[in-house]
Amino acid sequence: MPFPLPATVFLHPNGEMDGRTRRYQKRFNDLAGLFLDEEAFRTVAAERGDVVAYQVDEYRPSDRAGDVIFGTSTLEPGRIGEEFLFTRGHIHALGDRPEIYLCQSGRGVMLMELEDGTIRAEEMTPGKLVYVAPFWIHRSVNVGDEPLVTLFCYPADAGQDYGIIERAGGMAALIVPDGADGWKQVPNPRYRPRSAAGAA
Amino acid sequence: MPFPLPATVFLHPNGEMDGRTRRYQKRFNDLAGLFLDEEAFRTVAAERGDVVAYQVDEYRPSDRAGDVIFGTSTLEPGRIGEEFLFTRGHIHALGDRPEIYLCQSGRGVMLMELEDGTIRAEEMTPGKLVYVAPFWIHRSVNVGDEPLVTLFCYPADAGQDYGIIERAGGMAALIVPDGADGWKQVPNPRYRPRSAAGAA
Numbered sequence: 001m002p003f004p005l006p007a008t009v010f011l012h013p014n015g016e017m018d019g020r021t022r023r024y025q026k027r028f029n030d031l032a033g034l035f036l037d038e039e040a041f042r043t044v045a046a047e048r049g050d051v052v053a054y055q056v057d058e059y060r061p062s063d064r065a066g067d068v069i070f071g072t073s074t075l076e077p078g079r080i081g082e083e084f085l086f087t088r089g090h091i092h093a094l095g096d097r098p099e100i101y102l103c104q105s106g107r108g109v110m111l112m113e114l115e116d117g118t119i120r121a122e123e124m125t126p127g128k129l130v131y132v133a134p135f136w137i138h139r140s141v142n143v144g145d146e147p148l149v150t151l152f153c154y155p156a157d158a159g160q161d162y163g164i165i166e167r168a169g170g171m172a173a174l175i176v177p178d179g180a181d182g183w184k185q186v187p188n189p190r191y192r193p194r195s196a197a198g199a200a
Numbered sequence: 201m202p203f204p205l206p207a208t209v210f211l212h213p214n215g216e217m218d219g220r221t222r223r224y225q226k227r228f229n230d231l232a233g234l235f236l237d238e239e240a241f242r243t244v245a246a247e248r249g250d251v252v253a254y255q256v257d258e259y260r261p262s263d264r265a266g267d268v269i270f271g272t273s274t275l276e277p278g279r280i281g282e283e284f285l286f287t288r289g290h291i292h293a294l295g296d297r298p299e300i301y302l303c304q305s306g307r308g309v310m311l312m313e314l315e316d317g318t319i320r321a322e323e324m325t326p327g328k329l330v331y332v333a334p335f336w337i338h339r340s341v342n343v344g345d346e347p348l349v350t351l352f353c354y355p356a357d358a359g360q361d362y363g364i365i366e367r368a369g370g371m372a373a374l375i376v377p378d379g380a381d382g383w384k385q386v387p388n389p390r391y392r393p394r395s396a397a398g399a400a
Contacts, residue, residue, distance in 0.1 A: 006312050007331045008322050061331060066297050066355055096203065097266050100353060112206050122208050131207045131261060153300060153353045155266055
């Protein structure tokens with residue numbers, strides 16, 4: 001395969017990226033099973049099941065080791081029960097590959113977790129960039145009132161494993177309102193440590 | 201070496217990056233020999249030799265293959281003779297490693313060149329992101345009136361070769377005013393094709 005050529009893309013303030021090679025969208029219906037409050041989810045899905053919850057525009061020059069993939073993620077605001085709306089989340093299939101996220105607009109949390117359940121949550125506001133280190137599962141959470149727009153970049157051979165969160169009953173922490181216009185993390189009652197999940 | 205941990209940095213509008221692991225600065229005196237008009241350079245250097253022409257703030261989690269390095273570059277506006285001020289420029293020591301640059305503020309040109317002298321120049325304005333493909337020598341040029349601030353990200357094992365430009369008498373094109381508040385590229389009269397330079 002020949003090497004890719006130089007390219008330019010344009011990031012609009014609303015998160016759309018001109019020049020992308022791919023766009024994917026997750027609608028509320030696609031998020032079934034991810035939130036603790038299943039009744040609240042059914043209510044939202046009945047009203048807005050076909051509405052886009054988040055959208056990813058990416059530019060993928062190649063899948064070659066040593067190349068990079070970049071793009072934008074735009075996550076709507078809102079809550080499902082007590083939980084702020086989040087992206088499905090993943091760990092890289094090549095687990096030692098990192099990722100960076102630069103907050104362009106909105107207010108969010110990058111929720112990160114090691115396989116043993118260790119949690120780290122970093123607030124994202126415009127200008128804040130989070131380095132998601134190797135081997136950290138990660139998910140974006142919108143804790144604000146407007147769309148959360150981030151720029152991401154990661155090694156092109158990283159790949160994604162989305163099942164690692166599902167196998168544990170979700171991530172170990174939930175991000176919920178703190179009662180004072182902010183957010184806090186609380187334990188996820190459905191979380192099962194991955195060693196036990198593996199034995200089940 | 202253990203794997204790095206998650207980290208956050210903050211990008212200020214002026215290009216400074218809180219949380220950086222390294223900053224380096226190039227002063228006008230450090231740019232001797234890079235511009236065609238040597239008399240104009242001497243005049244600028246006499247007046248502002250110790251002034252910072254550009255500054256790079258970086259976050260380097262590791263140098264490991266598969267990791268990424270990111271940061272900000274802030275290039276002052278100005279001209280040396282006819283040429284707009286530019287960064288020294290480089291190709292990656294591992295030539296097949298790409299780099300992305302997102303313009304945060306200001307107005308610039310990403311000047312790219314293949315080893316055979318093929319030139320590509322892409323204008324950078326806020327929101328524009330340039331993917332510098334593998335094997336393209338690249339340099340930032342400030343064609344505006346305010347500092348050019350960019351965010352960059354590249355594979356951590358890429359390395360830099362700065363000599364490839366010097367060996368050819370500069371890049372094949374110069375970026376100069378077009379006489380109408382814009383810029384244009386013109387041939388560099390000092391440029392020597394690299395095959396000939398190698399034989400010299």
